[in-house]
Amino acid sequence: MPDSTPHSRRYYGVTTLLSSHPDMRRLKRTGLATHLHGNKLWGSAYLLMDYLHEHPLEPGSRVLELGCGWGLASIYCAKYQQADVTALDADPAVFPYLALLAEHNQTAVKTVSGDLTALSEKELGEYDTLIASDICFWDEMSEALYQLITRAIDAGVKKILIADPNRPPFIDVAEACIDDFFAELLPREINARRRHSGSILLIENA
Numbered sequence: 001m002p003d004s005t006p007h008s009r010r011y012y013g014v015t016t017l018l019s020s021h022p023d024m025r026r027l028k029r030t031g032l033a034t035h036l037h038g039n040k041l042w043g044s045a046y047l048l049m050d051y052l053h054e055h056p057l058e059p060g061s062r063v064l065e066l067g068c069g070w071g072l073a074s075i076y077c078a079k080y081q082q083a084d085v086t087a088l089d090a091d092p093a094v095f096p097y098l099a100l101l102a103e104h105n106q107t108a109v110k111t112v113s114g115d116l117t118a119l120s121e122k123e124l125g126e127y128d129t130l131i132a133s134d135i136c137f138w139d140e141m142s143e144a145l146y147q148l149i150t151r152a153i154d155a156g157v158k159k160i161l162i163a164d165p166n167r168p169p170f171i172d173v174a175e176a177c178i179d180d181f182f183a184e185l186l187p188r189e190i191n192a193r194r195r196h197s198g199s200i201l202l203i204e205n206a
């Protein structure tokens, strides 16, 4: 497949569809309404793919993407990192978009509808790696995300990667994780259709 067509683009080997693509137009015409900002691909997903391109996961990793939206990072991990990927979102209206993109990328991602803040230690313990992009955009999300990270660490999740455009609620979580879990906050910037910048919160649980 060429790098881009009039209605699609390709980044890190993953095809994304523009809103002008006939399949995307068809899906939008069904009146499927997303809420919680799952209405498009967000730039931080590209930051996450860029990081994973340079720092691949261990083959066979069991990956859970939190607040997956249209699931670009999940598709990347399933297609190029030999990962067993589950994509979770509180808004089931995002999944037809994820399924459409997965189909165009000839790959498969399992999806689960659920609230990431309600995931138990037992449920989190089924995964080696948690990934996420742009999931901490309201002040009230900070504490819930911090508590989720704490449960994941207690559950033995080995790696947590969260990309964000440096929204203040995310920075609050990142600072707490640096203090409590020896996390790193890695600045990142890329050019994909337009410039995206932000950080990757990396927590490695030895």
Ligand SMILES: C[S@@+](CC[C@H](N)C(=O)[O-])C[C@H]1O[C@@H](n2cnc3c(N)ncnc32)[C@H](O)[C@@H]1O
Pocket: 035, 036, 037, 038, 039, 040, 041, 042, 043, 044, 045, 066, 067, 068, 069, 070, 071, 088, 089, 090, 091, 094, 114, 115, 116, 117, 132, 133, 134, 135, 137
């Ligand atoms: C800004 S979008 C980012 C989507 C995707 N990660 C990306 O980077 O393109 C935030 C996503 O998080 C989901 N979300 C928000 N709160 C959530 C929660 N408590 N549990 C699960 N998903 C949630 C929304 O439905 C939405 O799809």
